[in-house]
Amino acid sequence: MNAPSRRAQANLFALVVALVLLTTVTTLGVAVADGALAGADRSPAERHAAAAVADRLVVADAPWTAEANVVNGSSVERLTAADVDRLAPAAEGRPLRIALDDETVVQRRTPVSGVTVRRGVLVATWTPVNRTVNVSRSRTVRLPRGVERVRLRIDAGADATVKSVRANDRVVLHAQRGVVGTTTVSLSATGPTTLRLVTATQNSSGTVALAYRRRETTARTLTVTVDGWGQLSLSVFEAGVGVLLILGVAAGFGLGLAGPPTDSAQLDRYADDAATTLGATPATAGNRTLLEALAHTPASFERERPAARSHLTKLVPATVRIHVRTPVGTFGPAPPSTVAVGRTTASTRHGPVTLEAWYG
Numbered sequence: 001m002n003a004p005s006r007r008a009q010a011n012l013f014a015l016v017v018a019l020v021l022l023t024t025v026t027t028l029g030v031a032v033a034d035g036a037l038a039g040a041d042r043s044p045a046e047r048h049a050a051a052a053v054a055d056r057l058v059v060a061d062a063p064w065t066a067e068a069n070v071v072n073g074s075s076v077e078r079l080t081a082a083d084v085d086r087l088a089p090a091a092e093g094r095p096l097r098i099a100l101d102d103e104t105v106v107q108r109r110t111p112v113s114g115v116t117v118r119r120g121v122l123v124a125t126w127t128p129v130n131r132t133v134n135v136s137r138s139r140t141v142r143l144p145r146g147v148e149r150v151r152l153r154i155d156a157g158a159d160a161t162v163k164s165v166r167a168n169d170r171v172v173l174h175a176q177r178g179v180v181g182t183t184t185v186s187l188s189a190t191g192p193t194t195l196r197l198v199t200a201t202q203n204s205s206g207t208v209a210l211a212y213r214r215r216e217t218t219a220r221t222l223t224v225t226v227d228g229w230g231q232l233s234l235s236v237f238e239a240g241v242g243v244l245l246i247l248g249v250a251a252g253f254g255l256g257l258a259g260p261p262t263d264s265a266q267l268d269r270y271a272d273d274a275a276t277t278l279g280a281t282p283a284t285a286g287n288r289t290l291l292e293a294l295a296h297t298p299a300s301f302e303r304e305r306p307a308a309r310s311h312l313t314k315l316v317p318a319t320v321r322i323h324v325r326t327p328v329g330t331f332g333p334a335p336p337s338t339v340a341v342g343r344t345t346a347s348t349r350h351g352p353v354t355l356e357a358w359y360g
Contacts, residue, residue, distance in 0.1 A: 045090070045228065046094075046114050046115040046226050046227065046228050047115045047117070048090055049088060049090040049091040049094060049096075049115075049226040050091070050096075050114070050115045050116065050117040050224045050225065050226040051117050052088040052090050052091065053084055053087065053088045053091050053096070053098070053117075053224045053226065054117045054118075054119050054222060054224040055119075056087045056088055057071070057087070057098070057119075057222065057224070058071065058119055058121055058222065062087075063075060064076045064078075064079060066124050066146065066148075066189060066215065067189060067190055067280075068276070069119070069120070069121050069122060069273065069276040069277075069280070070121070070122045070123075070124050070146075070217065070280055071100075071121050071122065071123050071124065071222070072124055073123045073124055073125045074125070076100070076105060076123075077105070079098070079105055079106050080106065081096070081106055081107075081108040083106075084096065084098070084106060091226050094108070094114075094226050094227060094228065095108055095109040095110060095111045095112070095114070095226070095227040096108050096111060096114075096224070096225060096226045096227065097110075097111055097223075097224075097225045098222070098223070098224050098225075099222075099223045100121075100123060100220045100221070100222060100223075101220050101221055101223075109227075111225045111226065111227035112227055113227060114225050114226050114227030114228060115225070115226055116223060116224065116225040117223075117224045117225075118221055118222065118223050118224075118317070119221070119222045119224075119269070119273060120219065120220075120221060120222075120270070120273030120274065120276070120277055120315040120316065121219075121220055121221070121222045121273075122217040122218065122219055122220070122276070122277060122280050122281065123217065123218050123220050124146065124215050124216070124217050125215070125216050125217075125218075126213040126214065126215055126216070127213065127214050127216060128211070128212075128213055128214075129210075129211070129212055129213065129214045130209070130210070130211050131209070131210045132207055132208070132209045132210070133197070133207065133208045133209075133210065134207055135156075135161055135162065135197060135199060135204055135205060135206045135207060135208060136203070136204065136205045136206075139196060139197040139198075139199060140194060140195070140196055140197070141194070141195040141197075141208075141210065142192060142193070142194050142195075142287055143187070143192060143193045143194075143195065143212065144192055144214055144215070144282060144287065145189070145190070145191050145192050145215070145280070145282070145289065146189050146214070146215025146217075146280075147187055147189060147193060147212050147213065147214065147215065148186065148187060148189045148213075149184055149185060149186050149187060149212065150184070150185055150187060150195070150210055150211070150212040151182065151183070151184045151185075151210070151211040151212070152165065152173070152182065152183055152184075152185060152208060152209070152210060153181070153182040153208070153209040153211075154179050154180050154181065154182075154206070154207075154208050155180070155206055155207050155208075155209075156178050156179075156180050156205075156206040161178060161199040161200050161201070161204030161205060161206050162178060162179045162180075162197050162198070162199055162204070162206060162208070163175065163176065163178060163179065163198050163199065163200055164179065164198040165179065165185070165195060165196070165197055165198070166195070166196040166198065167185065167187055167188075167193050167194075167195055168188075168193055168194055172185045172186075173185065178200070189215070192287055195210075217280055217281055219277050219281065219311045219314050219315050220314075221314075221315065263340070264340045264341075264342060265342075266342070267320075267340060267341060267342025267357045267358060267359070268342035268343070268344065268357075269342070270315075270316050270320055270322070270342055270357035271322075271342040271343055271344040271355045271356060271357040272344050273315060273316075274312055274315060274316070274322050274324075274344075274355045274357065275291065275344050275346040275353070275355050277311055277312070277315055278290040278291040278294070278308055278311065278312075278346075278353075278355075279291040279292075279346060281307075281311060283300070283304050283307070284303065284304060284307050285300075285303060285304075286300070288300075290304055290307060290308050290311070291346055291348055291353055292348045292349065292350060294308060294324065294326045294328075294329070294353060295326040295327055295328065295348045295350040295351050295352075295353050296328070296350045297328060298328045298329060300328075301326060301328045301329040302329070305329070305331050308324065308331075309331060309332070312324075312332070316357065319359055319360070320357055320358070320359060320360075321333050321335070321357070321358050321359070321360045322355060322356070322357055323335060323355070323356040323357075323358075324353065324354075324355050325353070325354045325355075325356075326351070326353045326354075327350065327351035327352070333360065334356075335356055335358035335360070336358075336360075339358050339359060339360065340358065340359070341356050341357070341358045342356070342357040342358070343355070343356050343357075
């Protein structure tokens, strides 16, 4: 056989091999695309289920919340998958995982991929407090935010001094001849409460013993992952081929780097979560929350800024920046005009506080 004939046969063999490889890669590429499309079809349902679970876990009237976005630490530990199914039927039967930071609260099977939704929350715990007030020295008692009820034991002096007890602007106890004995009073937990003892004379005597539970909160991230009935959208083999195809396309055409995400709705949630956290966390000094202290005076702003910054850093992902603007100061990087921004404004008695969230 002469040299040209051998070269022709070699070229024909190479052509056949190339055609086989091309056909194989094309077929596998179609399989990968089909799997990806199937996964895309399932994704909206999984996202809806994950968002429904996350949202309903932090509503104000849930059995495991003290108020909106404030989770009762002891109650949430008793949460079960059956509770989640009743709470959000869209997640019923699906593989799911609910966690606070890295601590798993509920898990059903093992979500392989699925959709993950995050919410900034405060986890609350309660500490018993007992105080006694001498009526001859003080007639005002300030209770912190989060106190739902207080037990009062009033021991009046010889002149039966305490005629009524007010909680902020509401009369909660009254007796014309004087209030005595022990009683429990319900309060609003959404803000601090000032108890005022109304006495018969300025020289009244006696004591009032108070017993209540002080709420302490810790900022954490609630993570909800919901998967689609335990199905894999891609096999390991198909995924490997998909990666090779993507790398080939990248090598042939040159892919630019993806820009930052622009989910404005998610950014709005980050801003709302940040405002909720600052509005529910006590300041390091005084009886204000961090949100109120940041808006009060330049001095209180400077004092509380490190604590506020620390809470916000723990609350949002590392790719999210928070800019806080108050009547007396600002902190955090301001968003450029070219990026998507989530924004919320919270009212305080010292003026509005605006929080902006952006990817950067």
